[in-house]
Amino acid sequence: MGKITGFIEFNRELPSKNSVNERIKDFKEFQNHWSDKEASEQGARCMDCSVPFCHSGCPLGNIIPDWNHMVYLGEWENALNILHSTNNFPEFTGRICPAPCEASCVLNINSDSVAIEHIEKAIADRGWKEGWIKPIKPIERSGKTVAVIGSGPSGLAAAQLINRAGHATTVFERSPEPGGLLRFGIPDFKLDKDIVNRRINQMEKEGVVFKTGVSVGVDINSDELFQKFDAICLASGSTVPRDLNVPGRDLDGIYFAMDYLTSQNSAIASNRTLNPSITAAGKKVVILGGGDTGSDCLGTTIRQGADQIHQFEIMPKPPQVRIDSNPWPEWPMIMRTSSSHEEGGIRDYEIMTTSFTGKNGKLEKMECVKVKWDNESNNSTSPSMQIVPNSKFELNVDLVLLAMGFLHPEKKGPIGQLGVNVSEKGNVITDQNKMTNVNGVFAAGDMVRGQSLVVWAIAEGRKAATGINKFLSNKEKCQ
Ligand SMILES: Cc1cc2nc3c(=O)[nH]c(=O)nc-3n(C[C@H](O)[C@H](O)[C@H](O)COP(=O)(O)OP(=O)(O)OC[C@H]3O[C@@H](n4cnc5c(N)ncnc54)[C@H](O)[C@@H]3O)c2cc1C
Ligand code: SF4
Incomplete structure (x- = not known):
């Protein structure tokens, strides 16, 4: 274990962050680093519990x-x-x-948990800095693709x-660059894109081929692709x-969060010169959705120089601390304040948008009502929502960002063309090896x-890789 008395001697401490005034001037990461002594003290807080609940808390x-x-x-290095x-x-x-x-973390029962995430970051950053992270090429190739x-x-x-298991691997990506939401969704101030590029470079050196700007199902038929690969x-x-x-809803000025975030992330990627196609600069902004995507929109609108920002959530404000029905070691359903919330904006809960109005096709106002959620009125587990009488209000707004979550994957394209089964919710169904019905x-x-x-x-990608390796090695359907 770390140090027997570590959790008594040392408090949980996180690396400092740049001040709000400093960090909102640009889109750079703003968390500083621990010294070796600080990192060692934080590592020392781990009690090496005989049943380490953190293991099962981590999906990996x-x-x-x-x-x-x-x-x-x-x-x-170890x-x-x-x-x-x-x-x-x-x-x-x-x-x-x-x-x-x-x-x-067991310490989290009655104290502050070990700073696991930051220790992880410190280890990874150290590995890159010291040059310990190198391409790992397969020892031999299987001949499979x-x-x-x-x-x-x-x-x-x-x-x-x-690829490391020896199968020649090609990644098809419809965006101009690889990374998915790591590159085009998550803002640079949370994850600098050079950090994504570094891994892509490592993978290319290991032999993975990236074909970007290729939308499977549009640029190449999925069946045709399947014939070419094992x-x-x-x-x-x-x-x-x-x-x-x-x-x-069709007024000019209302966008999906991902269109907005992609425009800013792409602008930064284009040598930091291109202006984003959608900007909050000087505008009155309303973000609909109180989750992480909404929070990323908030940090971005602040950096772009929005005039006024509201973030509305239809659900009730979460409690400050765990409620009895949500005990440790479950994920706590509590009020969270992200680094973007520290930077500005007004958050409000139990608000439902009823209409948008504007002139000449351009958004000018939105109308909302207050709602109340009731767990008991209908004797069911799903709470019912009621509109609070006389709670209607209007807001002047120039830009609305819809950050209300995602429904399911696209059905046209590979899912439809390959005949892959999906659940009632529209997600792809797989077996324990991550194989679909095909x-x-x-x-x-x-x-x-x-x-x-x-x-x-x-975690899912790792499991699919194991399933694929098993499938290619056995040459039969793995169960
Ligand atoms: C704005 C935002 C912020 C988030 N922030 C966090 C966070 O801070 N922490 C966290 O843990 N999670 C966060 N998430 C969730 C997290 O990003 C996702 O759960 C994760 O990226 C899912 O990974 P994925 O590989 O399944 O899919 P994605 O990252 O969505 O990647 C899918 C890729 O497939 C490509 N693609 C789709 N169809 C085709 C096709 N037909 N042909 C070729 N390519 C195709 C897409 O272009 C995309 O690049 C955030 C999500 C959003 C939207
Ligand atoms: S990946 Fe996430 S859950 Fe797993 S150890 Fe790191 S911070 Fe914890």
Whole structure:
């Protein structure tokens, strides 16, 4: 374990962040680094519990107490090797994972959890800085070929492992550059794109081929592609956004969050000179949706210089602390304040938009009502919503960003063309090896789980890679 008395001697401390005034001037990451001594003290807080709940809290099953111990001892390269044994991309999760492991850390029962996510980031960043992370080429090639469709975290994790197992791997991506939501959804201030590029370069050196700007199902028929490869891994995300069908929805000035975020991320990628096609500069903005995507929109609108920003959520404000029916080690359903919320904007809950109005096709106002949720009135587990009488209000607005989640993957394209079965919700159905109903076609990530997390996408991609390797080695349907 770290240090026997570590959790008593040292408090949980996170690296400092640049001040709000400083960091909103640009889109750069703003979290600073620990010194070696600070990292060692944080590693020392781990109690190496005989039943380490953090293991099962992490979807990857990261071997957290072991790398905490190595960081405490200053054995960084050993820590990196342990971390890489379960996680292909710890520099991504170390930055943007909501850290379910920390919620289930035993210390979190009555104290502050070990700073697992930041320790992970420190290990990964150290590995890159020291040059320990190198391309790992397969020892021999199997002669088999695999196509991965989609280059988000699930596709990247699957492709890296399939290729390392010796199967020639080609990733097809319809966007101009690989990375999926890591590149075009998540803002640079949370994840700098050079960090994504670094991994893509490593994978290219390992032999993975990336074919970008190719939309499978449009530029190449999926059946045709399947004939050319021994197996396919669908990793195309859950990309159909939830819309808001109220009067005035078609006015100019109302956008899906992903269109907005992609425009800013692309502008930064284009040598930081191109202006985003959608901007909040000088505008009155309303973000609809209180989740992470809404929070990313908030941080982006602040940096673009919005005049006034509201973020509305239809659901009730979560409690500040766990309620009895949501005990440790479950993920706590509590009020969260992201770094973007620290930076500005007004958050409000239980608000429903009823219409948009404008002049000459341009958005000018929105009308909303207050709502109330009632768990008990209909004696069912799903709460019922009522409009609060006389609660109607109007707001002047120039830009509305719809960040209300995603419904399911696109049905046209590979799913439809290959005849892959989907669930009632519209997500792809797979067996325990991540194989779909079509022999040799596998699926991973948000396509299977619905909109989820990067850590889950990596875990799914790893599982699909294992399934594909088994399938290609046995040459039969794996059960
Ligand atoms: C704005 C935003 C912020 C988020 N922030 C966080 C966060 O901070 N932390 C976190 O853990 N999770 C976050 N998430 C969730 C996380 O990004 C996703 O769960 C994760 O990226 C899913 O990975 P994936 O590989 O399954 O799919 P994606 O990342 O969606 O990648 C799918 C890829 O497939 C490509 N594609 C689709 N169809 C085709 C086709 N026919 N042919 C070729 N290519 C195709 C797409 O262009 C895309 O590049 C966020 C999500 C959003 C939208
Ligand atoms: S990947 Fe996420 S859940 Fe797993 S150890 Fe890292 S921060 Fe925790």
